[in-house]
Amino acid sequence: MEKLNDRWMRLVGVPLICLVSNFIFFQPANDAHHISRWVALSASLVECLLIWEIARLGIIRARRHHPTLKQTTPRIIEQVLWFSVTTVVQRLALVYLYDVTEFWGYPMTERSYWVNTLIPFLFTVPLAAIYEARYLYRQWWATYYEAEQLKKQALQSQLDSLKAQINPHFLFNSLSTLSSLVSENPKQAERFIEELALVYRYVLQTNEQALTTLDSELQFIRAYFHLLQMRFGRSVELYIAVDESCRSLLIPPLTLQLLVENAVKHNTALPNRPLLISIDTDPDRRLFVRNTLHKKQIRVPSNGTGLANITAKYRLMGQPAVVIEQTDTHFQVMIPLIHQTRYDYAHH
Structure with missing residues (x-):
């Protein structure tokens, strides 16, 4: 199985997503509670890296289990299930940890649980779609080239x-x-x-x-x-x-x-x-x-x-x-x- 070859996505893409998502969704609440922007960005970066690295493991597993063009549907289903379960579990666990320890200086509300759980899907799903599209294109091209040669x-x-x-x-x-x-x-x-x-x-x-x-x-x-x-x-x-x-x-x-x-x-x-x-x-x-x-x-x-x-x-x-x-x-x-x-x- 070929490597994901996504070095630039991990080095540039994930930090950029972290910056944008933190600014849009969390910065107003952080400013209201006088939380340092550097502390908020650092915590957000760790969270984004954790989410994406685990999601990445799901992509690798799915490709290993269903590598061919004909197995596209089961491969996508496995990825969707992986993203859904792992993202929900880790986000709920992390927000619960913030809640009981009052890491940010205040307890988490019910809305905080929903927001922190659903927002990652806005970024992981499009990114996963890009990975899969690239994979499908390379597979299609390889299959087409091989067929033409034969x-x-x-x-x-x-x-x-x-x-x-x-x-x-x-x-x-x-x-x-x-x-x-x-x-x-x-x-x-x-x-x-x-x-x-x-x-x-x-x-x-x-x-x-x-x-x-x-x-x-x-x-x-x-x-x-x-x-x-x-x-x-x-x-x-x-x-x-x-x-x-x-x-x-x-x-x-x-x-x-x-x-x-x-x-x-x-x-x-x-x-x-x-x-x-x-x-x-x-x-x-x-x-x-x-x-x-x-x-x-x-x-x-x-x-x-x-x-x-x-x-x-x-x-x-x-x-x-x-x-x-x-x-x-x-x-x-x-x-x-x-x-x-x-x-x-x-x-x-």
């Missing part, structure tokens, strides 16, 4: 897991394409290997990056699409119409490759009915990837890695959601482009 660790772990899934997925599909070309066209397979090396270099370079520029992604997708055309010929066509102002914006690496791959995987591509894929932006600087919809008659096994990875990445990075739309003729994915400043702000 959240960041969890998000980073999930992002790392997603990146670990993408590379094997990309390599597996590339090797499947190469396997087909080896038997169909060995020379084209050799060229495919060279192009694949260039493409996979980009994959390795961006492996540790959460984001890359759209311009880099477009350069990569052109190289990747060239590999597709080596297999499918003119059965697959790609159109890119991206505004220059959007090229410096950010996107998770391999996003375009996953979407293009997804389109090729699930649709037929024939010379007389090519699969058309377009990549463009709108005035709101959003990226759209569309493809014509010619579903294969035989359903292709899929674990949903492509789209699931993209949507999960945007969600984990705290970015606007990816929007997927499908009509009878087209399949479209809207990818929010990310500003570096907004991304940095969201991760601080």
Whole structure:
């Protein structure tokens, strides 16, 4: 349990309260009975220190018994009971002692018992509330900070897991394409290997990056699409119409490759009915990837890695959601482009 750390409150606050309370509540009676102000202040200081040190013990005990944020209610109840019982007992005992000994030169009246017992509550309760408020704030902040740290660790772990899934997925599909070309066209397979090396270099370079520029992604997708055309010929066509102002914006690496791959995987591509894929932006600087919809008659096994990875990445990075739309003729994915400043702000 942390210390109260209230040194200045005890050295300055309590004497100040003693001075104010004595001047407001007791000085007129003391002057009427010709009691020295220094004697009255000294006795009042001792009384205030006694009251507050005992009250302080109650705060320490309550925090030791109920230290957590969830135990706030029982902690406050224990403090209230402690303050009430100890303050009433010690004040009644002290006033009784003054009464029987006539310490101030006169016997105590019934009013004196009430006043001397109730006045300390005017100061101990607000002070205790300040202590508890500070304690609650520090607990809340510590809990919030810890939760944020755990959240960041969890998000980073999930992002790392997603990146670990993408590379094997990309390599597996590339090797499947190469396997087909080896038997169909060995020379084209050799060229495919060279192009694949260039493409996979980009994959390795961006492996540790959460984001890359759209311009880099477009350069990569052109190289990747060239590999597709080596297999499918003119059965697959790609159109890119991206505004220059959007090229410096950010996107998770391999996003375009996953979407293009997804389109090729699930649709037929024939010379007389090519699969058309377009990549463009709108005035709101959003990226759209569309493809014509010619579903294969035989359903292709899929674990949903492509789209699931993209949507999960945007969600984990705290970015606007990816929007997927499908009509009878087209399949479209809207990818929010990310500003570096907004991304940095969201991760601080």
